[in-house]
Amino acid sequence: MNDPFAAAERFIRAEARLLEQRAFATCFHHEPADGVVEALRGYQNRDGGFGHGLEPDKLCPASLPIDVEIALQTLAMVGTLDAPMVGRACDFLAATAARADAGGAVPLAFPVIEGYPRAEHFADWTYRPDVFPTAGLAGLLYQLGFAHPWRDEATRYCWWALENQPLSDDVHALMEILVFLEHVPDRVRADKHAGAVIEHLTARPMFHLDPQPSVYGLSPLHVAPVADSRWRSMFSQARLDAHLDHLLEIQQPDGGWPITWAPPSAAAALRWRGIVTLKAILTLRSYRRL
Structure with missing residues (x-):
């Protein structure tokens, strides 16, 4: 996408619940x-x-x-x-x-x-x-x-x-x-x-040191979701860069980020996508990828 942030904002405005919309406004527009x-x-x-x-x-x-x-x-x-x-x-x-x-x-x-x-x-x-x-x-x-x-x-x-x-475990x-x-x-x-x-x-097998597309699990960006995380030094910059590259790559055409598990309803899936989209752009901003 030419502008991942603008696309993410459109997705949050169109699909996320009010809570994530208000959080987005606070985090990015100083509301x-x-x-x-x-x-x-x-x-x-x-x-x-x-x-x-x-x-x-x-x-x-x-x-x-x-x-x-x-x-x-x-x-x-x-x-x-x-x-x-x-x-x-x-x-x-x-x-x-x-x-x-x-x-x-x-x-x-x-x-x-x-x-x-x-x-x-x-x-x-x-x-x-x-x-x-x-x-x-x-x-x-x-x-x-x-x-x-x-x-x-x-x-x-x-x-x-x-x-x-x-x-x-x-x-x-x-x-x-x-x-x-x-x-x-x-x-x-x-x-x-x-x-x-x-x-x-x-x-642990469910922790992905290297990106694994479409497979549920946690990654170094869960441990260090922002650049000043206390645990960032536990991972090499090359490893973090690989996950940041992957995070940008998996943004969907609608501007939101995908999830890799099955919520209980279509509405719940959209709620989760709003949550993970907000977290994704916060992480990308923190690591100066936006």
Whole structure:
């Protein structure tokens, strides 16, 4: 494409949901982040959690920890914090952890999702409290600078899991741990673990050190999505350049980026394409490819 950014903007305006449109306006057109917060507010339930398919692989209105994580990721993306909104979400996570009785850990989802459209990978394994999503949630709260008793409880759980359990073979769980290690204040302790986590992650079959078109998996650009990422130095510039070249190559004729998994509906697929398109242009801008 002659102008990947202009094409991506057309796609987001035409196909993405309001949340990504408002985030795009904040990230690229200097619009206030208030619009993003207001768009997120529609996904927050009375219990403080987020639902309503904020994470589009399960179209369930009930509050789920994975949807809270998407909300925190969005706030971090646009560099803003609505303290009452995040505080209510943390209260939901604290209540969830108390019910789970797993040392502060929370699961991705609950059995309530079974009554709604969902992708095949959202099954009963997502009901187990684990570092996925507990570590990512705690890391995002540190990134946002938001203190809460549940964050402290989750932090203790994450350190315990890192120091007493074998590392997961799930690439998503390992990414969650890296989010935690990137933002937790105890840098000496974090850096002690980071190398082993990244080494374990990059050895997984679902982690693609080299681009693999149309195959689902994670890549160095997931670990270092922006140029100033703490973990960028773990990959050679040549390897990053190969993935950045590939990212530009796979932009679709409609201006959006593709996905490599099957969401539960055509609408969910478009929602995901809006999400990955916004992330793609943020990464390309950060690495000076736009």
